[in-house]
Amino acid sequence: MSTxxxxxxxxxxxxxxxxxxxxxxxxxxxxFENQGFPTNKSEEYKFTAISKKLExxxxxxxxxxxxxxxxxxxxxxxxEGYTGDxxxxxxxxxxxxxxxxxxxxxxxLLSEKSDTPVGSIxxxxxxxxxxxxxxxxxxGIFISVPKKAVVEKxxxxxxxxxxxxxxxxxxxxxxxxxxxxxxxxxxxxxxLSDVTYFSNKVTEIKGGVNSQIRFYKLQNEGxxxxxxxxxxxxxxxxxRFSSVTISLSGEMVRNNLSINILGSNSEGxxxxxxxLNGKSHVDNHTNVDHTVPHAExxxxxxxxxxxxxxxxxxxxxxxxQDAQKTNxxxxxxxxxxxxxxxxxxxxxxxxxxxxVKCSHGCTTGQLDEEALFYLQARGIxxxxxxxxxxxxxxxxVLEHIRDESFRKYCTDLVQDRxxxxx
Amino acid sequence: MLSxxxxxxxxxGTPILRGINLEVKAGEVHAIMGPNGSGKSTLAxxxxxxxxxxxxEGEVIFKGIDLLELSPEVxxxxxxxxxxxxxxxxxxxxxxxxxRTAVNQVREYRGLEPLDAVKFLTLxxxxxxxxxxxxxxxxxxxxxxxxxxxxxxxxxFQMAMLDPTLSILDETDSGLDIDALRIVSNGVNQLKSDKxxxxxxxxxxRLLDYIVPDFVHVLYNGRIVKSGTKELAMELEExxxxxxxEEVDSxxxx
Numbered sequence: 001m002s003t004x005x006x007x008x009x010x011x012x013x014x015x016x017x018x019x020x021x022x023x024x025x026x027x028x029x030x031x032f033e034n035q036g037f038p039t040n041k042s043e044e045y046k047f048t049a050i051s052k053k054l055e056x057x058x059x060x061x062x063x064x065x066x067x068x069x070x071x072x073x074x075x076x077x078x079x080e081g082y083t084g085d086x087x088x089x090x091x092x093x094x095x096x097x098x099x100x101x102x103x104x105x106x107x108x109l110l111s112e113k114s115d116t117p118v119g120s121i122x123x124x125x126x127x128x129x130x131x132x133x134x135x136x137x138x139x140g141i142f143i144s145v146p147k148k149a150v151v152e153k154x155x156x157x158x159x160x161x162x163x164x165x166x167x168x169x170x171x172x173x174x175x176x177x178x179x180x181x182x183x184x185x186x187x188x189x190x191x192l193s194d195v196t197y198f199s200n201k202v203t204e205i206k207g208g209v210n211s212q213i214r215f216y217k218l219q220n221e222g223x224x225x226x227x228x229x230x231x232x233x234x235x236x237x238x239x240r241f242s243s244v245t246i247s248l249s250g251e252m253v254r255n256n257l258s259i260n261i262l263g264s265n266s267e268g269x270x271x272x273x274x275x276l277n278g279k280s281h282v283d284n285h286t287n288v289d290h291t292v293p294h295a296e297x298x299x300x301x302x303x304x305x306x307x308x309x310x311x312x313x314x315x316x317x318x319x320x321q322d323a324q325k326t327n328x329x330x331x332x333x334x335x336x337x338x339x340x341x342x343x344x345x346x347x348x349x350x351x352x353x354x355x356v357k358c359s360h361g362c363t364t365g366q367l368d369e370e371a372l373f374y375l376q377a378r379g380i381x382x383x384x385x386x387x388x389x390x391x392x393x394x395x396x397v398l399e400h401i402r403d404e405s406f407r408k409y410c411t412d413l414v415q416d417r418x419x420x421x422x
Numbered sequence: 423m424l425s426x427x428x429x430x431x432x433x434x435g436t437p438i439l440r441g442i443n444l445e446v447k448a449g450e451v452h453a454i455m456g457p458n459g460s461g462k463s464t465l466a467x468x469x470x471x472x473x474x475x476x477x478x479e480g481e482v483i484f485k486g487i488d489l490l491e492l493s494p495e496v497x498x499x500x501x502x503x504x505x506x507x508x509x510x511x512x513x514x515x516x517x518x519x520x521x522r523t524a525v526n527q528v529r530e531y532r533g534l535e536p537l538d539a540v541k542f543l544t545l546x547x548x549x550x551x552x553x554x555x556x557x558x559x560x561x562x563x564x565x566x567x568x569x570x571x572x573x574x575x576x577x578x579f580q581m582a583m584l585d586p587t588l589s590i591l592d593e594t595d596s597g598l599d600i601d602a603l604r605i606v607s608n609g610v611n612q613l614k615s616d617k618x619x620x621x622x623x624x625x626x627x628r629l630l631d632y633i634v635p636d637f638v639h640v641l642y643n644g645r646i647v648k649s650g651t652k653e654l655a656m657e658l659e660e661x662x663x664x665x666x667x668e669e670v671d672s673x674x675x676x
Binding site for chain 2 (some may be wrong): 369382
């Protein structure tokens with residue numbers, strides 16, 4: 001076990017009496033104590049030395065408290081042309097008075113829904129940070145979309161973070177979509193501080209029969225953020241879950257995204273783009289578990305890395321013996337723009353069924369010189385030609401964002417970066 | 423317009439061009455022929471500014487400017503156009519956006535107002551007729567999934583849009599069926615004027631039935647070993663390249 005576990009403020013945080021969920025918290029604490037922070041020998045955190053990073057940066061394992069933001073702050077941080085609903089959080093604490101009342105959807109503090117089976121989807125034994133969150137989460141939110149409800153406009157989970165140096169933000173989100181429900185979530189975090197803090201978030205999503213859930217996330221909190229995010233989804237018969245994860249900055253970011261395919265004829269899609277510069281480090285660990293026949297999963301992650309940035313991709317696909325007729329596809333492509341940028345990519349397919357279609361591929365390379373020359377030979381300046389090619393590369397992920405205002409917001413950020421920085 | 427003197431170029435230390443001399447005047451069509459590996463495509467690439475090739479000796483003066491000093495994009499803006507032997511497929515870059523960016527950067531360099539969307543579309547429609555290219559093709563990603571013939575037609579279409587002074591067609595005929603060849607040649611012929619010039623690089627004489635050259639040069643081992651008129655091309659068609667090789671090789675041994 002790592003020495004970090006002995007950090008006295010960590011002990012205090014683990015023992016602090018938070019609201020409700022005593023049993024779940026105790027389980028989380030136990031699971032965390034069993035696992036400890038990952039050491040450099042940990043296979044799962046081999047390329048992401050997060051414990052070391054935390055040791056250097058987190059002096060005080062205390063949950064950052066809620067703070068005040070105004071309706072004006074909320075408004076000024078919405079995407080241009082955004083027409084959907086907004087749920088506001090400060091340091092992970094839900095702010096009902098600044099949030100939309102969304103017709104037909106139940107939204108409450110997690111502490112008010114004490115029978116929510118937290119930890120039943122994202123199991124604490126699987127990951128130490130998931131366990132740490134379960135042991136000591138800042139309240140959280142419970143969102144339930146009833147059966148057959150079709151929520152046309154997206155729901156924005158707008159997080160404002162302003163932690164004092166070295167503090168911890170541990171939000172917890174529980175989402176359930178009833179049978180035949182359709183809903184889209186956008187996760188966006190605005191960082192109001194310029195000091196290092198640690199965000200350790202867990203999101204559990206339960207999709208009903210034939211439900212359609214879209215889950216988008218933008219990570220652009222700047223270079224001082226250490227973030228671990230565990231997102232896990234159960235999808236059932238005829239259901240569909242699609243996620244898009246866009247990572248543009250972060251000192252060290254680790255995303256664990258898992259889809260459990262529990263019903264046939266369902267579909268899980270995971271798309272990701274990491275566009276990194278400086279010393280940013282972004283690690284995407286994904287996991288699709290096919291347990292039943294006739295389901296499909298698609299995965300496309302793309303990375304553009306400049307300067308000293310580092311990207312990690314690990315894509316696990318399990319196809320259990322019963323999961324015949326599974327179609328599972330995975331692709332990870334990277335472009336390195338600097339000699340000092342590094343990508344570690346690893347597809348990991350474990351297939352027990354014998355009648356399946358599975359494919360995976362990963363590429364890491366430089367910008368296509370032939371394509372660059374072709375554009376230049378038509379009179380386009382080299383820098384602009386590079387930008388065009390890189391944007392085209394990134395566009396394949398961005399096009400999976402359905403909400404126009406959010407897609408445009410992300411596209412502008414990406415184009416700005418590609419035009420100016422690269 | 424173009425004056426190439428004693429041009430030597432190599433790739434990764436291997437010399438390919440070993441002293442090319444060529445004068446091209448406005449209004450002329452020059453055909454560069456030669457067996458495979460003689461340096462034809464290298465010459466085209468060096469003129470367009472492909473970076474892999476290192477010019478070790480000689481000069482290329484285009485409209486009084488030292489062409490070799492310029493980046494590929496500035497050469498294009500000055501009026502050099504290379505129709506690629508293998509046009510590149512670029513997924514995610516729409517043909518139309520690409521062309522508009524290119525046309526406007528070229529126009530800006532030439533001191534012309536950028537074209538707005540309407541004017542650009544009008545110009546595009548006019549030039550599309552030239553090579554009978556379908557608008558549907560241009561709404562797709564650049565060259566992605568285009569057939570061989572469509573790619574070559576798209577090259578000539580781009581040439582029409584960019585209005586070059588010197589067009590270099592690198593094996594534009596290879597792999598084309600006779601209909602596509604007619605369409606492509608017809609486009610090139612319509613773009614010809616007394617102010618611009620064309621260099622046609624080809625292995626086969628067939629293309630020269632459609633794009634009639636004023637001069638034919640035979641490239642072998644990195645040098646122009648024979649020059650003539652279109653009759654030379656007919657002779658090559660009839661007799662192949664061996665007699666030229668023999669002629670050159672025997673001279674070399676003397």
